[in-house]
Amino acid sequence: MGSEDNVLTFSAIRGVQAGREYYGAMCPLRVVAKFFVFDEEEVGAELRAQRSINRSRVPELTRYIVENPKDYIFSSITASIDGNVEFKPFEANGAGKNLGKLSVPMTSRFLVNDGQHRRAAIEEAVKERPELGDETISVVFFHDAGLRRSQQMFSDLNRHAIRPTKSLGILYDHRDPLSQLARHVVDEVSFFAVLTETEKTTISNRTNKLHTLSSIYQATRTLLGKSKRSKVAAHEKDLAVSFWEETGKLIPDWGLAVDKKVACAELRRDFIHAHGIALQALGGMGASLLADDPSGWKRRLKPIAKIDWSRKNGEVWEGRALVRGKISKALTNVVLTTNYLKQQLGLSLSAAEQQQEAKLQQYKPSER
Incomplete structure (x- = not known):
């Protein structure tokens, strides 16, 4: 990539989509930070509204680059160019006809169709670590005179983008200590090793899985009282494994599912x-x-074995885990279900938990 006579020049590959040429190029991060901006006053209000940046996301992405300079990775940015783009192929015919130099006047506007948060993070990272400016990111350029097609391009790119599931993100995230913890728990807890769905965040009736990796991640994070991306000590990993193993022993149906003596679909139904x-x-x-009994918790956990977990036990579960007979994942229902378990173990409720209990009694006056 070079620049002369107020022209940016990129080594590029030419392609065709929908009958229109587009170009793929490796662009230095310093160029992305400097030129991939636009004057909001020059761009229509509808475009600006669609492309408003969630500024709270930028610091996290910036830290990701700055803290992982040897192994960060970003996918391509897609940008529209409003200017007199010129592509000169290296060869007139053959394989080289789509390899060449892409020249773009510096006065052109570069409007990011996909990757605005990446662009903003790159700008901040280059300010903090200028040496990153010579590294590159792949950019797909579309020539869009007047930026007339950009609004539709933005809509199309985002409508058809598919985000990975939470479970799959946890499975593949090797930087987040809590993701590492969740995978460790699944590997080491005998029940989870057999019964965990590691890719999807929902479980179909046809699968032989009972729990999702994302559920185990969240539950273990709650167990240890960890905030997002907190570090996890070795003894905490051991404690989490021990807790879930002991808990599994007190829910006999989990063992039956492991031994394939009962179908997971039946357990989820009932x-x-x-x-x-x-x-x-x-x-x-x-x-x-x-927190209440760090040395005697295993003994204190035993009443879990006496709990009637049946969905037919509406006297207990309706209003807690169930709303009109259906499982509810709402925070209030999580709190009320937690309250019941704590009560079975003789654990005291916080003021906020007691308040939720009072509301439940209003919801279920027949129990008062």
């Missing part, structure tokens, strides 16, 4: 313990138990 709300509540109850 029991609360086969759903994410139960894991989350067990994690919340466990956090209180570990």
Whole structure:
């Protein structure tokens, strides 16, 4: 990539989509930070509204680059160019006819169709670590005179983008200590090793899985009282594994599912313990138990074995884990389900938890 006579020049590959040429190029980060901006007053209000940046996301992306200079990775940015673009191929015919130099006047406007948060993070990262400016990111350029097609391009790119599931993100995230913890728990806890769905965040009736990796992640984070991306000590990993292993022993149906003596679909149909709300509540109850009795928690955990987890047990679960007979993942229901488990273990409720209990009694006056 070079610049002379107020022209930016990129080594590029030419392609065709929908009968229009587009170009792929490697662009230095300093160029992305400097030129991939536009004067909002010159761009229509509708375009600006669609492209408003969520500034709260930028610092996290910036830290990702700055803290991982040897192994960060960004996918391509897609940008529209409003200017007199010129592509000169290296060869008139053959394979080289689509390889060449792309020249763009510096007076052109570069409007980012996909990757605005990446662009903003790159700008901040280059300010903090100027040496990053010579590194590159792949950019797909579309020539769009007057930027007339950009609004539709933005809509099309985002409508058809598919985000990975939470479970898959946890499975593949090797930087986040809590993701590492969740994978460790799944590997080491005998019940989870067999019964965990590691890719999807929902479980179909045809699968032989009972829990999702994302549910175990959240429940274990709650158990240990960890904030996002907190570090996890070795003894905390051991404690989490021990807690879930002991808990699994007190829910016999989990063992039956491991031994294939009962179908997971039947458990999810008939029991609360086969759903994410139960894991989350067990994690919340466990956090209180570990704080209340760090040395005798295993003995104190035993009443879990006497709980009737059946969805038919509406006297207990309606209003807590169930709303009109259906599982509810709402925060209030997680709190109320946690409350019940804590009560079975003789653990005290906080003022906020007691307040939720009072509201439940209003919802279920027949129990008063």
